[in-house]
Amino acid sequence: MSDDLKNKTPVRDVEHYVDPEPFNPAVVEELSPEQERFYQASQWQIMWWKFKRHKLAVWSGVVLLIFYLCVPFAEIIAPYAPDTRDSYHLYAPPQPLHLFHEGEFVGPFVYGLKSEINMETLQWEYSPDLEKVQPLRFFCSGDDYEFWGLFPATFHLFCPADGGTAFLLGTDRLGRDQFSGLVYGARLSLTIGLVGVTISIVLGLFFGGIAGYFGGIADTLIQRLIEIMRSLPELPLWMALSAALPVTWSPVWVYFGLTIILGLLDWPGLARAVRSKLLSLREEEYAKAAVMMGAKPKRVITRHLLPGFTSHIIASASLSIPAMILGETALSFLNLGLRRPAISWGVLLNEAQNISVVTVYPWLMAPVIPIIIVVLAFNFLGDGLRDAADPYK
């Protein structure tokens, strides 16, 4: 027996080798610094990284930021006050910005307007006066306004030349500057979506939360309600609801009334998303553990489940903002929403309601451009957010 064993001992043809490094059993699981950074980053950090890779969404965010700058600083950015009427320039055409006059650099300027009356149509006709170079003034004092309604000021980012005009996008029926109107209009048009979405988020969380967490009859009832609400055409209902707003209300009240109307019909989509997300999260182990440890439904929902889908809610909310902006525009356009003296893009478009006016004064359609840009930007931003909302995928 012992001889046999001896004979079978293998001959070592490889040098015996011992690694001088101390033994580390975790060597397989060790992470590169990059991986470490990824695994240690918070959920929001990873979402940010993922969002940044979506270039279009990032640029849309920048564009939106620029637009939203008009909200607090409208008075400064707009060269005219929104209700300033220039009765010598009714329906004046846009004065394009120029930099060079007869080959010479002048800086940003506009050509003055020559006006003469057409005796056949009895309308004022304007043409650029190539003699009159009216350079814009910057950081100047112009029309007075009350900054945020608090203190009077006259400071503007840019103003027309002394005695000149600067109607970059023309004027309307009463000689009000369109560009200034757009800047002021951004205030209501851009915020109405945010407020409306907040209302819709609250409602969606509430109903979706109840349906998804408790299930049973509550779920069935809310599901039915959501189905019915989603099968209704929104705009006619918006029209009916905003026609119900009392005419005597001040613009501020109408504004809030509108946001509530917009939010009231928008929540079903969000509630549905919340519900389905809750249904799946409720089955997760950590949620079950919390329930078993005796946590109340409110605590389970707010502490354990909500953080799991906040990002989804933000993403889907950002996708429903454009619908609200468009809704407000449509209502104001139809005279059912905001009215002067309140200014929004829809109110401005109201001037363009008549096709015969639009064919003669096409610049009245100018609010269309910011609306399309903002809605597109929100769509791209929402796409990016939605992709980033689930960073571990």
Added chain:
Amino acid sequence: MLYYILRRILMMIPTLFVISFLVFFIIELPTGDYISNQIAALKTSGEQSSIAKLEFLRKEFSLDRPFFERYLIWVGLWPGPHGLDGLLQGNWGWSFEFDKPVAEVVGPTLPLTIVLNFATILFVYVMSFPIGIYSATRQYSWGDYGFTFIGYVGLATPNFLLALILLYFFNQWFGLSVGGLMAPEYIDQPWSFDKAMSVLAHLIVPTIVIGTSGTAGMIRRLRANLLDELHKQYVTTGRAKGLKEGQLLVKYPLRMAINPFIADIGNLIPSLVSGSVIVSVVMSLPTVGPVLLSALQSQDQFLAGFVLLFVAVLTLIGMLISDLLLAVLDPRIRLGGRASS
């Protein structure tokens, strides 16, 4: 299948009741009603003679009763001054502003509304189906990028603005009156072939305008669905077994991708109907849109209520049709459960 259809139609009945209640609630929201506003106006101007007549009208239309009773009378489940006489009995109410029955006011506009909406749905299907397939099968080609770009712009442009812009350009380039239902020279003319063609030509622009955003959305969705399917293994298997590309596409992945495509059109119909209302106002098409707007502005409640209910029913019918189509295509749905959209 018959059982499924029956069940699906029966399910519409409670929905209809909830909707009619919502509609009635909404049109009753403004304080007062058409007649009491008139009475108030007459009182301030000191006219007494016509007040008695208006008071009579108030009674006649049971505007003096409590809310729920008024609702039931309107629907026709509660005896009003003339017994059971409501929507269920075919009495659509009275338009105070036009001083005519609602049926006479909206009657002429209903066929066009239906035609316009169905034309739009057809347009959306016909346009988005081939484009979606093209975009998915030739992903990242120039055509794909082009359609995606147009799609995004289409989604972002509100359709009433698109209507304005198109009106402007058509007027500018062709000197064409795009608004209205037919060229001005045919108005009040008896029906003829030319008149019908004129109506058709005038329907094209609104159909495109209303359908654009919906088409854009459908293209995006069909493209995404089809792309998901195209990357699955059974496609590779089919290809490995020597199936021709076209045959392979139609036979397997397209069938899978078309299901959500049809389910989605159900979700799309409300926004199409919404679009048709406002586009009709802008382009002055004689559909229910302008009627609704003027009724809402003058608080002509029964007229507004009927139009609201009508558009809601129109969307319900559209959804019914899309559900039935889905059931034809997908045995899982007609045999059990509902469409999981």
